Amino acid sequence: MRLRFHKARSTRPFILLLALAFAPFSYAQDVAVWITTADHQRALEASAPAQFEAGNGANALRIDIDDAKRYQEIVGFGASLTDSSAWLIQHKLDQPQRDALLKELFGRDGDGLGLSFSRLTIGASDFSRHHYSLDDTPDGKPDPELKHFSIDENRGDVIPVARAMLAINPQLKIMASPWSAPGWMKDTNSLIQGKLLPQYYDAFSRYLLKYVDAYAAEGVPIFALTVQNEPDYEPKDYPGMRLNAPARARLIGDHLGPMIAARGNGPLIFDWDHNWDKPQEPLGVLGDAKAKPHVAAVAWHCYGGDVAAQSPVHDAFPDKDAYMTECSGGDWEPVRSGGLPLQMKNIIIRSARHWARGALFWNLALDENNGPYAGGCDTCRGVVTIDSRTGAITRTDEYYALAHASRFVRQGAHRIASSETGDDLDNVAFRNADDGSLVLLVSNAAKQPRRFTATQGGRAFDYTLPARSVATFVWKPDAAQHD
Template sequence: MKKVVKTIALFGILTAIGCKKPADEPAVNYLKVNVAPQTTFQTITGFGGANRMWGTASLKPAEAAKAFGTGDNELGLSIFRVRLSSNKNEWPIIVEAVKEANKRNVKVLASPWSPPPALKSNNSDVRGTLLPENYKAFKDYINEFLAFMTSNGAKIDVVSIQNEPDWKPTYESCDWTATDMINFLKAPGQIVGAKLAAPESLNFNQQMTNALLSDPEAARKFDIIAGHLYGGGIGRFPLAEQQKKEIWMTEYLLNLDTGNAGAPKWSTYSETAKWTETMKMLTSVHDAMTSNWNAYIWWYLQRYYSFIGDGEEGTTNGEVLRRGSAFSHFSKFVRPGFVRIDTQADGNYFLKITAYQNGPQTVLVVLNTASSTVKNVQFNGLTPKSATAYTTSETATLVKKELTVAAKAVTFDFPGNSVTTLIINN
């Protein structure tokens, strides 16, 4: 059992639950957080976003620089998701964008929405199933895609078997059960040249995921547990952790439901509504990290509701949006190879805190979900030489502040409804 340090004064408790001190005594919210680098969790693979999946509007070099760079007004994304098309004629569309990611050491995940129609039960790229007699042929098709990309100087690091195998839409798709996927993995043929991810289910279905992990032969055939967050799915995956599989969240989208027929346009919503949804997105990242997941990948990284504007709904094509800046509190500062470490705090009513370390640098990402400022939050347990804070809220974007180190501690006031990254150099 971990030692819990008493970290909040009685008055701080009373204040947090709405009680007030007498008028002659000033109100103070006081919280001590102990950072415990000796307690380690998962190694971070990265945070990313997706390319446009259909059509020819692939990520261009100028936008790729903003998406993958780590300088000012850049997002630091370290994973890029693309579509493995069921039509070979579409493969060249993504080559330039993948090469831009490769130049910056960004990992690339390719996901198929359907095998080629000729390999399926209904000869269509919508619904249907992959015929068992064509399991090897589909593996060969994936290998041909990987070889094509390599021959064009574009490296794919990870490939998936199927996007959302348990979702039955009326667009490009393919139906798979857990048994189907197990049989596919165990069938003759082998995917070579990239790591393999599965099952990429709609809501990170534990039953489907654990079925693959519970079959020893199938489990040996893939490297990464992957899934999406539509309708739920965040939680620990003990079997995956036991088998030392990486856990990747490979798609999630929040856009105030503007994609639905007849829905109000994005431009009609207030900045408060948009920021409230952005905080919901950030909370899902926090929850994924505290569930020991290694990677988090958002949906389209360039779209009016996303990280970089596309020229629609009042955005400027190529501009970094506030939602992108908010996501960069994780993606730009928590880099691949960082290890999540523990934090302990009593009375932590509003703050969601995760901490990460790489060598002498500790990075903390703090969400204040309260509407008011949480003041005098003191971080202990490290030996800081310097510290810097970056804060984003509805009205501020990556506001930088150099912090004072006193008595081996760093103190900061967290504005209401905000995300702050603290970079502490030890």
Template structure:
């Protein structure tokens, strides 16, 4: 009897400690406490920057084998895949291999993408050292080399841009041409309008501004160059002082780390963010399918791929970057884009805690928000809500977030 009375007393005490409408709770079902960013991200759709040509990767058939039909869908579909919209190719030194990647080119184009190509080496007989490693293009071979590029462009089904040299400013022990900025410019000045596709150049290692400036000092080469391109190995993205679109056409973060490693993928996300904020119009990863790439050797999309998809699926060719608070506080990074019908905001949270981030929008009216996030354990978790010009969302810890704003 005494024991039963004690039980009754304990139950009464437990419920008397709860306010009306409450039930006893455990730490697991208490509402989370989320920090709020002290700085609002301000988006101004009326203030436009660069045109976005896309996000992509390389398919070098002779070196890694071609993408399979299933991998092409995973690479290029903006609905079920990564949504890559730029395919980078190598111009083979053997013309019999010109059309090897055409099925992949056609797949990329079928999803609204483009193909570009880079020369690692001209055929050996066109070069000063009669080798595909090192040396430079002979001036006497300029016409033949231009004809070679035209033939490749035709065989592959048409390119948006072609580069006559890959990283000409460094010496390597693989297929290459070691050329000065003046060497590259001399060829483009002479034959740049005869290569079958618009010229992108000079494609230096480390996006060397000095090399680029020296190339552009040739006024004829400058006039025949549509895009300035380069790689960011050993460099941090920065605004280039050129009056042409700038493309980052090759980089990878770490070939010794899996493409499924989340900390490495977060590094790639920050790199894309920085390239866009530098005013560049394209970001192209190295191999599409590789252990450290967007798609693994098993054919599955990896974390690098999901990070790229946060940009590539939604920031399609023809979008423009618009004004956006780039770094509202430590370890929060943002860019914004529009095609007039929609506004896309990509926000990276490198903090180790969730944060409630406020936004304000000027220059456009929106009524609907869709939010996707990816973190170490989840890919493209989605939620949606009605919004107006002021809104807020929770950015999960260590996550990449895409916010799509539209007016319906």
């Protein structure tokens, strides 16, 4: 039988329909690729595309991606706007330099990273130019009515920079953490070391909410709080405070939690805000009947233990989220030798595989001397380094780790299933909610190139990732069916 067509009609649509009907995956599809090598010789470089073909590929190293299996929704990636970072950005950059840097970090136009998660310190941290709280009394006497409360210390740098970040990205989520309660609330009567006195649990809770309200009035909404940064550590030369699980449970369960519940408009409470090596600490708070209902998530730091600790805590309390809220780059082992692939592996890839909805590096910016700082770490590194003499910007490993995630994985994306390969190759995959695009992040920590196959939807692409490098792959899952 011969098919006949009216001569005025083109046969191409019919032929295309037949082709799609009988060979829906016969068309190759380009996969966009960006690569950064550990030596930054290739830095977020748009590389030759990979290409999906029908089939399952032949490489021994396989990453099988299943878009139908979806996990946590992503809040975002970013770094902390410490006092030091804010001071450098506000006072060591001129207006054009400042605008350009913040647009690069928080914008999405052009090559912007689109950072959508950040953290502020409530009072001083080690990355402040001096030590202070927001309620330091002239004579050091108690002020339970908080008559001396003030955020004036932050008006010259933190507040204007935070507002500028939000102006560029209004979806930016900002959390906040205290390094210490005011000295008069503690058994040391000092910002340095000590414990929070139980008679001031109520005043400290009001202090935290007073901060939230004061920042909201300045146009900087705080979406989440932790009650103490690193509560299992008492540093000797910068503000800190020991607040163990029973104390946090009482503070949250009897005071701060009910106060926030009565307000009805947040902020959320994240517990722990410390290392992976003591999961019993957040488990202790979540196991407390009074505290548990008020805790939304567990916040983790990277300086002890292994990121896999996040999963047992999440499994025990699956209604509680996880966040990676601090990890610094710097000049120490294994960060020095591990470099970019290590930062990408632990803070971006593995934290997400272990349920993190967001990941934060520590200082957003430091100067050429790793400061300014007032005690604590003198070898920490910012996401960017600002030359305090010229305003010149240097982008660090942490910058590129964030860029490979945040520029392509947008707020509201979901992590999706992807198999692990081993052999120094780590990966995680996401589906963006706005356009359905899929994003695969891969880190190669090996000193040799690694060739792997990625499969999704009955097709596969092969790719060879350079030694000690990270890559982002982006595609739309339906494109091959409509090529």
